[in-house]
Amino acid sequence: MFDSLKKKLQNIRTKFTSNIEEAAGTEPVPPVAEEPEEVQAAEPEPSRPPQPEPPVSGEEGPEEEREKPTFFNKMKVLVREREIFLREKDVEEPLLELEMVLLENDVALPVTDEIIARMRRDLVGQQRKIGSSVDDLVVATLRSALCGVLGEGLDLRDFIEGRERPVKILFTGVNGTGKTTTVAKVGHYLQKNGFSVVIGAGDTFRAGAIEQIRTHADRLGIKTIQHQAGADPSAVLFDAVQYAKAHEIDVVLADTAGRFHNRANLMNQLEKIRRVMKPDLVVYVDEAVAGNDAVIRADEFNRAVGTDAVVLTKADMDPKGGAAISVAHTVGKPILFLGTGQGYDDIMPFSPRVVVNELLGDES
Ligand SMILES: Nc1nc2c(ncn2[C@@H]2O[C@H](COP(=O)(O)OP(=O)(O)OP(=O)(O)O)[C@@H](O)[C@H]2O)c(=O)[nH]1
Numbered sequence: 001m002f003d004s005l006k007k008k009l010q011n012i013r014t015k016f017t018s019n020i021e022e023a024a025g026t027e028p029v030p031p032v033a034e035e036p037e038e039v040q041a042a043e044p045e046p047s048r049p050p051q052p053e054p055p056v057s058g059e060e061g062p063e064e065e066r067e068k069p070t071f072f073n074k075m076k077v078l079v080r081e082r083e084i085f086l087r088e089k090d091v092e093e094p095l096l097e098l099e100m101v102l103l104e105n106d107v108a109l110p111v112t113d114e115i116i117a118r119m120r121r122d123l124v125g126q127q128r129k130i131g132s133s134v135d136d137l138v139v140a141t142l143r144s145a146l147c148g149v150l151g152e153g154l155d156l157r158d159f160i161e162g163r164e165r166p167v168k169i170l171f172t173g174v175n176g177t178g179k180t181t182t183v184a185k186v187g188h189y190l191q192k193n194g195f196s197v198v199i200g201a202g203d204t205f206r207a208g209a210i211e212q213i214r215t216h217a218d219r220l221g222i223k224t225i226q227h228q229a230g231a232d233p234s235a236v237l238f239d240a241v242q243y244a245k246a247h248e249i250d251v252v253l254a255d256t257a258g259r260f261h262n263r264a265n266l267m268n269q270l271e272k273i274r275r276v277m278k279p280d281l282v283v284y285v286d287e288a289v290a291g292n293d294a295v296i297r298a299d300e301f302n303r304a305v306g307t308d309a310v311v312l313t314k315a316d317m318d319p320k321g322g323a324a325i326s327v328a329h330t331v332g333k334p335i336l337f338l339g340t341g342q343g344y345d346d347i348m349p350f351s352p353r354v355v356v357n358e359l360l361g362d363e364s
């Protein structure tokens, strides 16, 4: 998952670190035993002007070398007592490279701009404490910038817990992105978490769609409410809700036919489904492999019929990760799950921190 982006971010991280160390004209500072300090990229220190350089003391040995008016010292980067002050030009080059890497990996332009702005804000003109290495500072800053655009995520179990039953979830999106498979996976996920589920076969349009969702549901031991092909999907989903009420089922999952936002008749049908079914959560499903197209479509769907959360499928086939990074920030709605394969268990609740750790190849 996201292997190309991961590799490129690893290179960028090395580049930032070596540039900062080079600009500082010093070796990485060893950790100070008595007072280990956390790197706090998320909450940068209040801005303070750079401290004047201390007078060179005859006792300071290696420090003396650092204070010589070398080329790097002229860049006015100070590394002293595990603090560092960076100027724009010290990180300009890796910031530019990061911008290119993000754009090449399908991160949307405004989201790329936001990440770069956050990196710049957290690095430049700040007196920054560093931990055991400059790399820690770089990783913490990258992590903070990426988490900043990924938002909070949404825990479906918490969402359901806090609601009156049945909780009604409507899945929408364009053709072939994985809606039906996602309905089955989410049903399985909810069952494993102790919730009872019924599925409404709301795609009455595409040939074979009712049988497809029915087969998944049967395998998972989930009840399906269906009408015949060509029936009004609003009526099917209304019946599914009635069934859930009568049988005290916790959650109704509504599959729908794939549609593009510019097909007025199909969007009107979705509007009618919304009115009749009154979903608690409208989930837009698209595929991570579609990159920027998925982000644009998600935004268009949100404007046309509203979206409360997003599922990105086929993340297992996506080397770039651009859609996963961009969609929440662009649409202003959280990512609920990533689809990570074709099996029923191949679904991952979206945790921004876990995804960022994965991208940075870091477990911390
Ligand atoms: N690799 C991978 N394949 C997936 C994932 N999710 C769905 N698929 C596959 O994508 C294909 C389309 O999935 P469907 O669930 O039928 O898509 P849909 O959006 O319901 O399609 P329509 O109903 O025709 O609009 C199937 O072959 C799925 O197995 C995923 O997370 N990873």
Ligand SMILES: [Mg+2]
Pocket (backbone or CB within 6 Å): 179, 180, 181, 203, 209, 255, 256, 257, 258
């Ligand atoms: Mg389908």
